[in-house]
Amino acid sequence: MTYEIKDAESGMTYIGRDDESIFRAMHKSGRSIFKGGCEGGGCGICKVKILEGEYVAFKKMSRRHVTEEEESQGIVLACCVKPSSDISLEKA
Amino acid sequence: MAITKTIRPGLIQMRVTNLEESVAFYRDVLGLDVVGKTSDGRVMFKTFDEFDHHSVVLRAAPESGFDYVAFKVTDAETLEELKAATEAFGYPVDIASDEQPGYGKRYGFTLCTGHRIELYAEVDMAENIPMLLNPDPWIDPPRGMKAQRFDHLLLYGPNIGEAVRYFTEVLGMFYPEYCNTPDGKPFAYWLTGGNKAHDIAFVEYEKPNTIHHHAFYLEDWNAIGHAADLIGKHRVKRDVGPTRHAITRGQTIYFFEPSGNRIETYAGGYAAYPDNPKRQWTVDEIGRGLFYYEGELIPSFLEVVT
Missing domain, CATH: 3.10.180.10 (2,3-Dihydroxybiphenyl 1,2-Dioxygenase, domain 1)
Structure with a gap:
């Protein structure tokens, strides 16, 4: 399945896949809002707030960058979550 | 040595x-x-x-x-x-x-x-070590990227001038290459205790106890190419390279392991001697020093750390 990933701030959209992280979807397009990142949940560069939409966290995020409380509020690392609906997000 | x-x-x-x-x-x-x-x-x-x-x-x-x-x-x-x-x-x-x-x-x-x-000072010998008598280069063909040794690491943290002073004055190591800011403050230092171009390096950074990468030595440029093939095959998140550093002259690729720590595979590099003069980099040329083929800094290289 594919979904639309939207950065609320810039309005840019990306094609998200349910078997691929949101970070990867954005990065593959060559016009990601992130310059780079470890893509392993370690560096914290791709921290986002999910404003709308459903997602699945498939990888552990470093607690140095995302607390449990933040994660429960939809603040996640984009490299550790996959979309399961259209998504609207912003940099956190 | x-x-x-x-x-x-x-x-x-x-x-x-x-x-x-x-x-x-x-x-x-x-x-x-x-x-x-x-x-x-x-x-x-x-x-x-x-x-x-x-x-x-x-x-x-x-x-x-x-x-x-x-x-x-x-x-x-x-x-x-x-x-x-x-x-x-x-x-x-x-x-x-x-x-x-x-x-x-x-x-x-x-x-x-x-x-x-x-x-x-003391550590036991491993059970499986390289051959000692009429030795082959390896006992079984090496797997994957064929890493030969844990080679060096680059740490980010505050006040690296003091760290360099500790490593040189106390441990007796030396720095073949360094980079200071225009006003003379230490920005990046590459230190070694032997003939390897570096054992440890430091970059000045506000956040303490941060690591940029740890590195494994590969045999040569061909091995770096093979490592790049494996990065493609295994969908590894690549950061930079294959390229060459002007600093230490090593050939290199940077990538991230699945928990997000950056790893370098490194080959070549010059032999360092404590009596040789030190090589200096200015901050405006540091991009070329790090990535000789690209000639410029790569944003993720400075900002992505664990």
Whole structure:
């Protein structure tokens, strides 16, 4: 399945896949809002707030960058979550 | 070859958030051998070409990053001398209490950059070591990227001028290459205790106890190409390269293991001698120093750390 990933701030959209992280979807397009990142949940560069939409966290995020409380509020690392609906997000 | 009291960085322990995936990566992609597990579940590795019991340890933790690096020093007497000298320098020293099978006494302290550094003199030989009599280059063909040794690491933290002073004045290491800011403040230093171009490097950074990468030595540029093929095949998150550093002249690729710690595979590099003049980089040319083919800095290289 594919979904639309939207950065609320810039309005840019990306094609998200349910078997691929949101970070990867954005990065593959060559016009990601992130310059780079470890893509392993370690560096914290791709921290986002999910404003709308459903997602699945498939990888552990470093607690140095995302607390449990933040994660429960939809603040996640984009490299550790996959979309399961259209998504609207912003940099956190 | 060691030409100072410090033989090599012989042991590094890293924190990983995804232990199983990271273990598989070090074993199957980097090509390290799993030596075993500690009683608390940390996983020990060595390369096919190393003699010591193990050189890399992964510890499952809620955050990725650096636990410590341990330098092997020439002998037990030197270890005691260096302990006293470290205390005289102003760092309180403790005896490491966590288990590292095969290792003798390890002294540890916290450097001004926030990193734990350890020193040891004794470690058992591994069960599986390279051949000693009429030796083949390897016993079994190496796997994956065919990493030959844990080579060096780059740490980010505050006040690296003091760190460099510790490593040179206390441990007797030297820096073949360095970069200062225009107003003369230390920005990046590459230090070694032997003929390798670097054993450890520091970059000035506000946040303490941060690691940029740890590196494994590969045989040559062909091995770097093979490593790049494996990065493609295994969908590894590549950071930079294959390219060459002007600094140390090594050939390189940077990428991230599954818990987000950056790893370098490094080949070549010049032979360092303590009596040679030091090479200096200016901050405006540091991009070319790091990435000689690209000739410019790569944003993720500066900002992405664990």
